[in-house]
Amino acid sequence: MKHTPFDFEPFSESLVGADLSGYDIFLCQSGLSSGQAIAAALQSFFEGGGDYIGIGGACADVSVQLGLSPGVAYSSGSGNGIVRVAYDPADPVSAQYPEDSYAFVYGPTFFIDAGSLEVSASIQADDFFVSGYWSGWEQSGAARQAVVLHGGTGASSVTLIGIDPTFRAHPEHTFRILANAIYSSLD
Numbered sequence: 001m002k003h004t005p006f007d008f009e010p011f012s013e014s015l016v017g018a019d020l021s022g023y024d025i026f027l028c029q030s031g032l033s034s035g036q037a038i039a040a041a042l043q044s045f046f047e048g049g050g051d052y053i054g055i056g057g058a059c060a061d062v063s064v065q066l067g068l069s070p071g072v073a074y075s076s077g078s079g080n081g082i083v084r085v086a087y088d089p090a091d092p093v094s095a096q097y098p099e100d101s102y103a104f105v106y107g108p109t110f111f112i113d114a115g116s117l118e119v120s121a122s123i124q125a126d127d128f129f130v131s132g133y134w135s136g137w138e139q140s141g142a143a144r145q146a147v148v149l150h151g152g153t154g155a156s157s158v159t160l161i162g163i164d165p166t167f168r169a170h171p172e173h174t175f176r177i178l179a180n181a182i183y184s185s186l187d
Contacts, residue, residue: 021048024050029055029056055165056107069151072111074162075142077109078134079136084124104165105147159184
Protein backbone atom coordinates (compact mmCIF):
# COMPACT_ATOMS: atom_id res chain seq x y z
CA MET A 1 0.00 0.00 0.00
CA LYS A 2 1.39 3.38 -0.96
CA HIS A 3 1.21 6.09 1.70
CA THR A 4 0.77 9.65 0.53
CA PRO A 5 2.05 12.11 3.10
CA PHE A 6 0.23 15.32 3.90
CA ASP A 7 1.97 18.50 2.89
CA PHE A 8 2.44 20.69 5.93
CA GLU A 9 4.23 23.77 7.11
CA PRO A 10 4.83 24.65 10.76
CA PHE A 11 2.99 27.85 11.65
CA SER A 12 5.22 30.66 12.77
CA GLU A 13 5.08 34.41 12.98
CA SER A 14 6.59 34.49 9.48
CA LEU A 15 3.16 33.42 8.17
CA VAL A 16 1.42 36.41 9.77
CA GLY A 17 0.19 38.55 6.92
CA ALA A 18 0.73 35.74 4.41
CA ASP A 19 -2.11 34.44 2.25
CA LEU A 20 -3.27 31.30 4.08
CA SER A 21 -6.05 30.51 1.60
CA GLY A 22 -4.00 27.66 0.10
CA TYR A 23 -4.06 25.79 3.40
CA ASP A 24 -6.89 23.51 4.51
CA ILE A 25 -6.39 22.81 8.22
CA PHE A 26 -4.72 24.45 11.17
CA LEU A 27 -3.52 21.69 13.54
CA CYS A 28 -2.75 22.93 17.04
CA GLN A 29 -0.80 20.73 19.47
CA SER A 30 0.66 23.11 22.01
CA GLY A 31 -1.31 26.35 21.97
CA LEU A 32 -0.14 29.62 20.46
CA SER A 33 1.97 32.47 21.59
CA SER A 34 -0.41 35.32 22.19
CA GLY A 35 -0.50 38.20 19.82
CA GLN A 36 -3.14 40.17 18.00
CA ALA A 37 -1.43 39.76 14.62
CA ILE A 38 -1.43 35.96 14.94
CA ALA A 39 -5.05 35.92 16.10
CA ALA A 40 -6.08 38.19 13.21
CA ALA A 41 -4.27 36.02 10.65
CA LEU A 42 -5.94 32.89 11.96
CA GLN A 43 -9.35 34.55 12.25
CA SER A 44 -9.16 35.47 8.58
CA PHE A 45 -8.14 31.87 7.74
CA PHE A 46 -11.15 30.45 9.60
CA GLU A 47 -13.57 33.00 8.15
CA GLY A 48 -12.36 31.85 4.73
CA GLY A 49 -13.32 28.24 5.52
CA GLY A 50 -10.09 26.95 7.06
CA ASP A 51 -10.59 24.06 9.48
CA TYR A 52 -9.22 23.58 13.00
CA ILE A 53 -7.99 20.52 14.87
CA GLY A 54 -6.85 21.10 18.46
CA ILE A 55 -5.17 18.55 20.72
CA GLY A 56 -5.18 19.20 24.48
CA GLY A 57 -6.30 21.97 26.78
CA ALA A 58 -4.14 24.78 25.40
CA CYS A 59 -5.56 24.18 21.92
CA ALA A 60 -9.13 23.92 23.25
CA ASP A 61 -8.48 27.33 24.77
CA VAL A 62 -7.31 28.72 21.39
CA SER A 63 -10.50 27.39 19.81
CA VAL A 64 -12.68 29.04 22.45
CA GLN A 65 -10.76 32.35 22.25
CA LEU A 66 -11.12 32.47 18.46
CA GLY A 67 -14.85 31.74 18.69
CA LEU A 68 -14.55 28.43 16.84
CA SER A 69 -16.22 26.36 19.55
CA PRO A 70 -18.93 28.43 21.21
CA GLY A 71 -20.14 27.12 24.55
CA VAL A 72 -17.36 24.53 24.94
CA ALA A 73 -16.05 24.22 28.48
CA TYR A 74 -13.20 21.93 29.43
CA SER A 75 -10.98 20.90 32.28
CA SER A 76 -7.36 19.79 32.12
CA GLY A 77 -5.31 17.92 34.64
CA SER A 78 -1.76 16.81 35.11
CA GLY A 79 -0.60 13.27 34.74
CA ASN A 80 -0.75 10.61 32.10
CA GLY A 81 -1.94 7.09 31.54
CA ILE A 82 -4.30 4.76 29.81
CA VAL A 83 -8.04 5.36 30.16
CA ARG A 84 -11.09 3.42 29.08
CA VAL A 85 -12.98 5.29 26.36
CA ALA A 86 -16.42 4.87 24.80
CA TYR A 87 -16.12 5.62 21.07
CA ASP A 88 -19.03 6.18 18.68
CA PRO A 89 -18.17 3.87 15.75
CA ALA A 90 -20.72 5.63 13.52
CA ASP A 91 -19.13 9.05 14.05
CA PRO A 92 -16.75 10.25 11.27
CA VAL A 93 -13.92 11.11 13.71
CA SER A 94 -14.12 7.91 15.80
CA ALA A 95 -15.16 5.69 12.87
CA GLN A 96 -14.12 2.06 13.02
CA TYR A 97 -13.22 2.11 16.70
CA PRO A 98 -14.96 -0.44 18.90
CA GLU A 99 -17.45 1.13 21.30
CA ASP A 100 -15.40 0.09 24.34
CA SER A 101 -11.68 0.69 23.95
CA TYR A 102 -8.74 2.70 25.32
CA ALA A 103 -6.71 5.86 24.80
CA PHE A 104 -3.60 7.50 26.22
CA VAL A 105 -3.85 10.83 28.01
CA TYR A 106 -1.02 13.23 28.80
CA GLY A 107 -2.20 16.35 30.55
CA PRO A 108 -5.70 14.90 30.25
CA THR A 109 -8.34 17.22 28.87
CA PHE A 110 -12.04 16.46 29.04
CA PHE A 111 -15.00 18.52 27.92
CA ILE A 112 -17.65 19.26 30.53
CA ASP A 113 -19.81 21.12 28.00
CA ALA A 114 -19.67 20.26 24.29
CA GLY A 115 -21.39 23.50 23.30
CA SER A 116 -22.57 23.17 19.70
CA LEU A 117 -20.10 20.37 18.89
CA GLU A 118 -20.89 16.65 18.66
CA VAL A 119 -19.32 14.05 20.96
CA SER A 120 -17.20 11.43 19.17
CA ALA A 121 -15.74 9.76 22.27
CA SER A 122 -16.11 9.92 26.06
CA ILE A 123 -14.25 8.64 29.06
CA GLN A 124 -16.06 5.61 30.43
CA ALA A 125 -17.54 5.06 33.89
CA ASP A 126 -16.03 5.66 37.32
CA ASP A 127 -13.34 2.97 36.94
CA PHE A 128 -11.98 4.48 33.71
CA PHE A 129 -8.31 4.74 34.73
CA VAL A 130 -6.33 1.63 33.73
CA SER A 131 -2.68 2.46 34.34
CA GLY A 132 -0.29 5.39 34.61
CA TYR A 133 0.51 8.44 36.73
CA TRP A 134 -2.64 10.54 37.14
CA SER A 135 -2.95 11.22 40.83
CA GLY A 136 -6.42 12.30 41.85
CA TRP A 137 -8.10 10.81 38.80
CA GLU A 138 -10.97 9.59 41.00
CA GLN A 139 -11.83 13.17 41.99
CA SER A 140 -11.06 14.74 38.61
CA GLY A 141 -14.65 14.69 37.36
CA ALA A 142 -13.50 13.09 34.10
CA ALA A 143 -15.75 10.04 34.29
CA ARG A 144 -18.35 10.04 31.51
CA GLN A 145 -17.03 13.33 30.06
CA ALA A 146 -16.33 13.86 26.35
CA VAL A 147 -12.72 13.59 25.15
CA VAL A 148 -13.24 14.08 21.39
CA LEU A 149 -15.61 16.66 19.89
CA HIS A 150 -16.27 17.83 16.35
CA GLY A 151 -18.63 20.01 14.38
CA GLY A 152 -18.92 23.11 12.32
CA THR A 153 -18.93 26.79 13.13
CA GLY A 154 -19.64 29.01 10.19
CA ALA A 155 -17.43 28.03 7.27
CA SER A 156 -15.00 26.02 9.42
CA SER A 157 -15.07 22.55 10.87
CA VAL A 158 -13.61 22.07 14.34
CA THR A 159 -12.27 18.96 16.07
CA LEU A 160 -11.09 19.06 19.68
CA ILE A 161 -9.16 16.09 21.05
CA GLY A 162 -8.55 15.69 24.80
CA ILE A 163 -6.61 12.43 24.54
CA ASP A 164 -3.08 12.44 23.15
CA PRO A 165 -3.32 10.42 19.93
CA THR A 166 0.34 10.83 18.90
CA PHE A 167 2.31 11.07 22.15
CA ARG A 168 5.90 10.20 21.21
CA ALA A 169 4.40 7.87 18.56
CA HIS A 170 3.52 5.37 21.33
CA PRO A 171 -0.30 5.19 21.18
CA GLU A 172 -0.58 3.82 17.62
CA HIS A 173 -4.13 2.72 18.36
CA THR A 174 -5.32 6.34 18.31
CA PHE A 175 -3.43 7.64 15.27
CA ARG A 176 -6.70 7.00 13.41
CA ILE A 177 -8.49 9.67 15.50
CA LEU A 178 -6.18 12.33 14.06
CA ALA A 179 -6.32 10.88 10.54
CA ASN A 180 -10.12 10.70 10.66
CA ALA A 181 -10.25 14.28 11.95
CA ILE A 182 -8.11 15.43 9.03
CA TYR A 183 -10.04 13.51 6.39
CA SER A 184 -13.47 14.43 7.76
CA SER A 185 -12.46 18.11 7.84
CA LEU A 186 -11.48 18.23 4.19
CA ASP A 187 -14.19 19.34 1.79
